[in-house]
Amino acid sequence: KLEKMSDQGERRPRFHRYASSDNALYSVETSSASSESDLDENSESDGSGEFDKSLPATHRYLGRLDNVGGYTILDEGQVIPGMLAIHTNTLVFPGFTLPLVLRDYETDQLLEDIKKGYMFALICTDKVKTRLYEYGVIMEVYETSARRGVINLKAKGRQRCEILPDTMTRNPWARMQKLTVKILGEPNIKSPISNTQLQTLKARRTNFGSDYQTLMRNYKHRRYHLSQFPYASWVYDRNELSYLVDLITRSLAKFYTKEHLPQDPTSLSYWFVQNYQLTHEERLDILKCPSVLERLRLELRYLKMKRSLICGRCSIEIANQSDVFAMSREGVQSNYCNPGGQVYETITVSEAQNYITSGEPSKQFTWFPGYAWTIIQCKCCASHLGWLFTSNNHHPPRFFGLAHSCLDIKKMEVSDDNESCATEGDEFKQMQVS
Structure with missing residues (x-):
């Protein structure tokens, strides 16, 4: 040998x-x-x-990393001037991970900002890719290591943010820059009929529910209750988060196993945009939606x-x-x-x-x-x-x-005759039959 x-x-x-x-x-x-x-x-x-x-x-593949961060949620409406912003050719939504490898010419600025709070804004270009998009995602670094002029890190998406107009004219192709951002919150979405039922009746038989099974269990009584309002019952159904979650998960079951699909409405709305095959323009439209209800309704349209x-x-x-x-x-x-x-x-x-x-x-x-x-x-x-x-x-x-x-x-x-995913009209008929 x-x-x-x-x-x-x-x-x-x-x-x-x-x-x-x-x-x-x-x-x-x-x-x-x-x-x-x-x-x-x-x-x-x-x-x-x-x-x-x-x-x-x-x-x-990033090697051994040190745990450096916790779980930070910033106040809704908080304005952060001079926040470090990193531009990549990808989008990461709240709840998902971004791995990064940064070389020596980028490390000095990053190390200084990481020591201040382990957070940065992930930004991208707009639909025509000529300037920065007005919305981004706040990322929190939770594992990192620095050796031989290279920083390896993992960051988790936490919250959506808005880039304020005074910094929108910056170079959209710069890898790192300082921007002023405003933290966006998640409004609490309630049932459209949550305040129309007496408290004594809610305790015995609610006409809405946080999950689809509860909604369907009392749907007969729900229809009786909705008959006093001017619109058809399906109009109110389309604004129930539990109904939209069930419709989307059943449509996605054709491509994904149910074990990968979250049942929480907010988590599902971000899971969908992170995993479904969407164009850059469609993903930006979802990122812009101010509430989980609007995101789910838009995603349901993309599913068709x-x-x-x-x-x-x-x-x-x-x-x-x-x-x-x-x-x-x-x-x-x-x-x-x-x-x-x-x-x-x-x-x-x-x-x-x-x-x-x-x-x-x-x-x-x-x-x-x-x-x-x-x-x-x-x-x-x-x-x-x-x-x-x-x-x-x-x-x-x-x-x-x-x-x-x-x-x-x-x-x-998808044509009406060969539609592969469940439509809203079919679901309404199923509800009425039950």
């Missing part, structure tokens, strides 16, 4: 290729020893072969459109909506960061088409422990699409991670 090594000479360093922000490829030099250790470290097998979907949410994933450059079809599935406990669409600091919102699909692979499989900095990734490109225009993940030890043995920023969403209106 020693003679063989001496004949070959010193092993040369390996180079692994990653996709950069402009869809080009760049190389990261790693030694053979470190690469092999990373392979062993990231190879996770529980013997059964079933992949542990809690692993991607931990972002172990069939969607497919197409190449962002040449518009050739890459995947169908039926191919989307979850490889993470956070859902089917999560944010991951590569060594260059580029954040990718990645959609996991079981099958893809019209692609070619580029380079050799590698487990270096893998987002899914135990899986090797290979860059995939569009076979027509050669633009970057995402990655093919493969494993000999886990189930599924392969899947695709498509970069949301490299795709477009093709929308098709």
